Amino acid sequence: MARTPPGKQPQDPGTPDALPxxxxxxxxxxxxxxxxxxxxxxxxxxxxxxxxxxxxxxxxxxxxxxxxxxxxxxNEIAGSLRSRRSGIVAAVFPQITNSMFVDTIQTLTDCLRQEGYQVLLGLSSYEEREDELIAGIVGRRPEGIYLTGVAHAPETRRRLIASHIPVVEAWDLSPSPIDMLVGFSHEKAGEAMARHLLAKGHREIGLVWGNDLRAGVRRQGLLSVLAENGIHEVPTSLEPAPGMFQRGREGLAELLGSGARVSAVACSSDVLAQGVIAEARDRGIRIPEDIAVMGFGDFDFAAHTSPSLTTIAIEKALIGRLAAQALLARIQGREVPERIVDVGFRLVERGST
Amino acid sequence: MARTPPGKQPQDPGTPDALPxxxxxxxxxxxxxxxxxxxxxxxxxxxxxxxxxxxxxxxxxxxxxxxxxxxxxxNEIAGSLRSRRSGIVAAVFPQITNSMFVDTIQTLTDCLRQEGYQVLLGLSSYEEREDELIAGIVGRRPEGIYLTGVAHAPETRRRLIASHIPVVEAWDLSPSPIDMLVGFSHEKAGEAMARHLLAKGHREIGLVWGNDLRAGVRRQGLLSVLAENGIHEVPTSLEPAPGMFQRGREGLAELLGSGARVSAVACSSDVLAQGVIAEARDRGIRIPEDIAVMGFGDFDFAAHTSPSLTTIAIEKALIGRLAAQALLARIQGREVPERIVDVGFRLVERGST
DNA sequence: GTCGCCGATGTTACCGATACCATTTCGACG
DNA sequence: CGTCGAAATGGTATCGGTAACATCGGCGAC
Incomplete structure (x- = not known):
């Protein structure tokens, strides 16, 4: 069902017959x-x-x-072919429904558009092989590639290096990035969470945690600090996906149902924490008096719930902006002073702990 | 700072000297x-x-x-030029930080990738002229274009029609779409909200509302039903942006501060509603006994807050899937039986009203 | 006056793939 | 045994721009 009947072209009303x-x-x-x-x-x-x-x-x-x-x-395709400049930057995210990355996407896209670049969006979640996605992307000859995270198949890594396309990995740290890097240490973030809860006097700490790669690293950091402090039993409700609100509720229910005593619950994201708080409230558990709760991400609601949520604040938009700037600099042949940028994180203490 | 020192190409270690x-x-x-x-x-x-x-x-x-x-x-660029198939579909959203559209983006992208198409993401929020964005996109010769909403500059409309590229508009209805359409009636959604609150016996209804285009249409629908029922005074806290959590709080504060009596508050999104509920709770206002609250969007948390949130459920992922299917059908030359698909909406009554 | 340079424009070739048509081979079948 | 056709492969032109270099006229400096 073609929009235009075959053999009959629409007469653009505004166009005089000046064309060949x-x-x-x-x-x-x-x-x-x-x-x-x-x-x-x-x-x-x-x-x-x-x-x-x-x-x-x-x-x-x-x-x-x-x-x-x-x-x-x-026809930009023709132009791209001859000039070898596609005007495209590819951005790969694991998924966007958990909203952890939307600020980064937004800023990244805005910054790149200001310089005339379009963003090719890749979502690797349901991709068994991120490699295939990347291969398809590289074929389009983007002038830069943004990747979320630093864990990539060796094959992917090789392919990207061989492509000579500027790459920026983000949202994580690594001593040996493919090219450039804008992120922060999830291990340290986990450690900071542990230290905060310890400083608040908690020693019975439960986790409601998502199971994605970076959350896993945060958990390692958290557990190692707890272990240093003689805490080896850490009841944990591990959810397969990067959890949503309802999983937070289920997580707390699971922790309490297991019979473990917890005076504090750490969550791998603010959304989970919000769910935990909701469940606690329904059970008449006071926060932070009975149980302290902390999250991760400093989502927009974190400061405004009651109690407000203690969390780890990440400069999500800054990551997008720095990543865009790094790619643009490299594309335009400018110096990139620091290949690795650690944007750090801030522990924001609020009412929930 | 080029990744490769000038004049010296890296020797791919894994590559034997079989190349010309x-x-x-x-x-x-x-x-x-x-x-x-x-x-x-x-x-x-x-x-x-x-x-x-x-x-x-x-x-x-x-x-x-x-x-x-x-x-x-x-080099897909070269292939695209000759074959006149770019393998790209463009998708334009106003912005993604308010998370209303993330499910649609996710599904759209997934469906298109399964058929080998990549998604070019356009965010038109900070674009004074959506037209420029579209012009840049059309130059890339995408095989399909997804647009959020049906309100476009006449120039944009003309350009798109002239381009002969399949277009699907989404998240709204219009009797005269550019090409295809997958959406629902915001006017009816607003009307449904009004009827629900009226049926619950409310006649003192306040609004906490975002000011984007589609929300505006919902508000029209809502107000018109209220007017039919003799209600002409509708205290409203209108927020400029499609509001976040904190704006919900401020909205309720504004309504109450104005001295107006409200027994129910309707919000243009669940996030705003969540903020309203938080503010109410902090003020000792019981929900739904003292004030009923309803939202829009049926976000993942809506069913699980306490009280759970009465809202309008939209099949966000379905919109993405149908839009992808419509574009793919048109691209592959298949019949598109219905150019206009109304996915409707569901009013989900929960504890907050 | 001549030279040289600069600014504006043109000529030609080319980017790297694929559409289109031609060619070759080989087996089936009358 | 010759003809035909399908399967496999190749040659050539082409998609629509832009890089690289050439050309041309005008003007200032010596």
Missing amino acids: RHARAGKAVTIRDVAKVAGVSPITVSRALNHPELVTPETLERVRAVVSRTGYVP | RHARAGKAVTIRDVAKVAGVSPITVSRALNHPELVTPETLERVRAVVSRTGYVP
């Missing part, structure tokens, strides 16, 4: 058509559009007039 | 290089990769071996 015949015969308008009508060579049209400063004001205006009259839209 | 010299001299591997090494013509390599069934198993294997040995990655 074949342009009106259904083929798309090309730069040659514009050139012909404007009485210049194709390259001059190209210059008028991409480097207006190289062209006489008169020619410029003439070309622009023809462009708008004919509705010419440059 | 110029391939090793720093230029990317092309289909010709592969063809030469495999002892076939370029077109055969192309077929081996894209239509393996047209090629002898032996040739296929030989080509594949060379491809993996040389690390050849087909």
